[in-house]
Amino acid sequence: MSKILVIEDEAAIRRVLVKILSEENDAYSVEEAEDGLKGIETIKNNDYDLVLCDIKMPKMDGVEVLEAARKIKPEIPFIMISGHGDLDTAVNTMRLGAFDYISKPPDLNRLLTTVRNALDRKVLVVENKNLKKKVSKNYEMIGESNEISLIKDMIEKVAPTDARVLITGSNGTGKELVAHWLHEKSARSAEPFIEVNCAAIPSELIESELFGHVKGAFTSAVKDRAGKFEAANKGTIFLDEIGDMSLSAQAKVLRALQESKISRVGSDKDIKVDVRVIAATNKDLKKEIEEGNFREDLYHRLAVILIQVPSLNDRRNDIPLLIEHFSNKITEEQGMAAKTFSDSAIKLLKAYDWTGNIRELRNVVERLIILGGQNVSEDDVKLFASK
Numbered sequence: 001m002s003k004i005l006v007i008e009d010e011a012a013i014r015r016v017l018v019k020i021l022s023e024e025n026d027a028y029s030v031e032e033a034e035d036g037l038k039g040i041e042t043i044k045n046n047d048y049d050l051v052l053c054d055i056k057m058p059k060m061d062g063v064e065v066l067e068a069a070r071k072i073k074p075e076i077p078f079i080m081i082s083g084h085g086d087l088d089t090a091v092n093t094m095r096l097g098a099f100d101y102i103s104k105p106p107d108l109n110r111l112l113t114t115v116r117n118a119l120d121r122k123v124l125v126v127e128n129k130n131l132k133k134k135v136s137k138n139y140e141m142i143g144e145s146n147e148i149s150l151i152k153d154m155i156e157k158v159a160p161t162d163a164r165v166l167i168t169g170s171n172g173t174g175k176e177l178v179a180h181w182l183h184e185k186s187a188r189s190a191e192p193f194i195e196v197n198c199a200a201i202p203s204e205l206i207e208s209e210l211f212g213h214v215k216g217a218f219t220s221a222v223k224d225r226a227g228k229f230e231a232a233n234k235g236t237i238f239l240d241e242i243g244d245m246s247l248s249a250q251a252k253v254l255r256a257l258q259e260s261k262i263s264r265v266g267s268d269k270d271i272k273v274d275v276r277v278i279a280a281t282n283k284d285l286k287k288e289i290e291e292g293n294f295r296e297d298l299y300h301r302l303a304v305i306l307i308q309v310p311s312l313n314d315r316r317n318d319i320p321l322l323i324e325h326f327s328n329k330i331t332e333e334q335g336m337a338a339k340t341f342s343d344s345a346i347k348l349l350k351a352y353d354w355t356g357n358i359r360e361l362r363n364v365v366e367r368l369i370i371l372g373g374q375n376v377s378e379d380d381v382k383l384f385a386s387k
Helices: 011-024 036-045 062-072 084-095 108-138 146-158 175-184 206-211 247-259 285-290 296-302 312-334 343-351 357-371 378-384
Strands: 002-007 028-033 050-054 078-082 100-103 165-168 193-197 236-240 276-281 305-308
Touching: 002 011, 002 036, 011 028, 011 108, 028 036, 036 050, 036 062, 050 062, 050 108, 062 078, 062 084, 078 084, 078 108, 084 100, 100 108, 146 175, 146 305, 146 312, 165 175, 175 193, 175 236, 175 276, 206 247, 247 276, 247 296, 285 296, 312 343, 312 357, 343 357, 343 378, 357 378
Parallel strands: 002 028, 002 050, 050 078, 078 100, 165 276, 165 305, 193 236, 236 276
Antiparallel strands: none
């Protein structure tokens, strides 16, 4: 059940808002506070999924409430309630972190749509924060080779900026890892990191996935839905395998990059978004451009910074470190005693042709951990890691 707090000093408007939300959805639990001070005290002592807050109130105005709440519980989305004379202030609150604003008297459809969108984004933000707790451990960049050192140096320079980055490389080389590091080391690291695998989404659904849709936009669109760009607002969106994106979706992405706004499928209403875009592909996009499969103008928008991730065969000196890292991680995950690899086993693994790159190496190490001896030998490698 979604918990909503309404902070409004005008009792009549407060009752209307509570009544509308309570009757609209049985899954909404609505509480109220009659002024800003009471609102902040209530937020400190309770967990809410959404706050609706008036701007002009005695004792503590809505801007002060928003700023105080952002310090206490920054994950709670705020919808500001503005009178006609408060519109400039309402717009300014969005720069301070508010999700949106509604005007008095509240329009029923706009109110309910804004509430649903804010709650949808809250779910995505919470999921993202839970994942972020695992990021540092799951996305360590292992290696000391010149190739990896160059990438680490580039990340240190590029991450603090908002420059768009195009990451290229074969499957399994670690493009996703580079994207995570770019976000983690950026000024947006506290905001959402939203991943979209463009190759895994059917072409007819990619636009809805990226930009959302309105009710009735197509047969299965039974309600309004926010897209990934809205979910990533203030943060980063990672468009993985962008070379597989349809041309029509490419056109909309280009507009989002040019104008910093999107529109949902089935709607002509523009939505402003502040998103850093990182893209990745295993395809040769210049060749795709020549064949008419990828927009050249989008390529130039995305490829402000190019990062080429080397294959594992091009960084063989990192293989011993990667084996040790995967071995420790896998034994911990499996609840097994730590295992070691003999020098001859490592030497043999370094000589392999790793067509599947790091992903393949991890699978082989896991197989050897499970099937090999306490000290994984050259014979174990020959027996269980045959290519």
